[in-house]
Amino acid sequence: MSGTEEKVGRRRDEEEQDWEAAKAFFNNMKSKKPRPPKPSTAITIAVSSRTLFNMVEERKIYEDEGLEKYVAYNQQLEDQPLKHGAAFPFVKALMTVNSRLRELYPDSEELFDIVLMTNNHAQVGVRLINSINHYDLLIERFCMTGGKSPVGYLKAYMTNLYLSKDPEKVKEAIEQGIAAATLFTPGKKTELSESQLRVAFDGDAVLFSDESEIIVKQQGLDQFFEHEKANVNKPLAQGPLKCFLEALGKLQRKFYSKNERMNCPIRTFLVTARSAASSGARVLKTLRSWGLEIDEALFLAGAPKGPLLEKIKPHIFFDDQIFHIEGATETGTIAAHVPYGIGQKYHKGKLIEQPEKQK
Ligand SMILES: [Mg+2]
Numbered sequence: 001m002s003g004t005e006e007k008v009g010r011r012r013d014e015e016e017q018d019w020e021a022a023k024a025f026f027n028n029m030k031s032k033k034p035r036p037p038k039p040s041t042a043i044t045i046a047v048s049s050r051t052l053f054n055m056v057e058e059r060k061i062y063e064d065e066g067l068e069k070y071v072a073y074n075q076q077l078e079d080q081p082l083k084h085g086a087a088f089p090f091v092k093a094l095m096t097v098n099s100r101l102r103e104l105y106p107d108s109e110e111l112f113d114i115v116l117m118t119n120n121h122a123q124v125g126v127r128l129i130n131s132i133n134h135y136d137l138l139i140e141r142f143c144m145t146g147g148k149s150p151v152g153y154l155k156a157y158m159t160n161l162y163l164s165k166d167p168e169k170v171k172e173a174i175e176q177g178i179a180a181a182t183l184f185t186p187g188k189k190t191e192l193s194e195s196q197l198r199v200a201f202d203g204d205a206v207l208f209s210d211e212s213e214i215i216v217k218q219q220g221l222d223q224f225f226e227h228e229k230a231n232v233n234k235p236l237a238q239g240p241l242k243c244f245l246e247a248l249g250k251l252q253r254k255f256y257s258k259n260e261r262m263n264c265p266i267r268t269f270l271v272t273a274r275s276a277a278s279s280g281a282r283v284l285k286t287l288r289s290w291g292l293e294i295d296e297a298l299f300l301a302g303a304p305k306g307p308l309l310e311k312i313k314p315h316i317f318f319d320d321q322i323f324h325i326e327g328a329t330e331t332g333t334i335a336a337h338v339p340y341g342i343g344q345k346y347h348k349g350k351l352i353e354q355p356e357k358q359k
Pocket residue numbers: 202203204205206319320321343
């Protein structure tokens with residue numbers, strides 16, 4: 001063995017020892033706080049600061065008096081926790097599911113990971129951190145984008161769902177293939193389950209593409225019923241929220257395989273304006289073709305969704321049509337608008353931008 005080879009060999013041994021020492025050091029660090037899971041195995045939920053916390057007052061100061069006053073205001077109230085925002089109960093419910101998963105699978109990293117995605121100033125970050133600690137939220141990953149679009153970061157974190165108050169950012173995320181929605185605060189407060197995460201989805205243009213919605217809007221209901229009958233065995237294409245339902249299903253199955261089906265802390269609902277007899281079969285067959293279960297499927301045949309959602313009490317309800325979002329929030333449901341598909345051009349069945357009539 002030459003002198004150089006010997007030296008290289010020795011260096012490698014030292015490196016190995018360094019690695020081992022570093023690993024042992026981290027393994028010995030005792031912490032009561034569970035560590036965040038790896039992004040590749042986690043189900044990552046990115047929430048903005050204005051969805052997690054109620055920052056209406058703060059936002060008003062920012063808009064009326066500018067950034068400097070806004071930062072000063074937040075610094076002054078640094079030790080005063082922010083109030084709950086629309087995503088708060090949802091985030092708490094995600095944490096409940098995580099603690100059940102940790103009991104059943106202590107070594108698994110298939111958990112929800114909550115990332116705070118904010119374009120806030122770093123000085124406001126202290127108030128956010130203080131608020132997160134005040135409420136004992138397990139949020140370790142922060143993305144402070146300094147005003148830039150979060151979409152690049154959402155991809156890097158392999159985000160499964162992004163919730164924001166800013167429809168432009170949500171639109172951009174959806175265009176990039178990320179499940180995303182604009183969150184709305186309900187008009188009244190509803191008591192929500194603390195032991196079960198309850199998620200409700202609209203069907204067309206949310207779980208499914210808007211291919212059938214286009215027919216309803218452009219050709220009317222009779223044509224739509226004909227179309228759905230003719231295509232009953234052809235699965236609908238996937239919509240922007242399908243992947244999130246899939247992620248929920250993956251976690252549900254972890255409970256089922258431990259005989260916890262009846263006691264599963266995740267429950268999913270389909271709340272669609274479709275009618276069961278004339279257009280319901282295609283929806284159920286599509287879900288079946290994807291290998292996805294939904295716990296409860298509710299076909300409303302055009303009836304308003306609000307009163308039913310009031311009974312379901314979901315932590316979040318996704319819909320592509322603003323008038324369903326309005327109906328949901330009026331009855332106390334936390335609703336998330338998915339700005340996708342032909343529905344964006346309509347309000348209550350009427351085109352929003354009518355072409356100007358020629359004089
Ligand atoms: Mg829809």
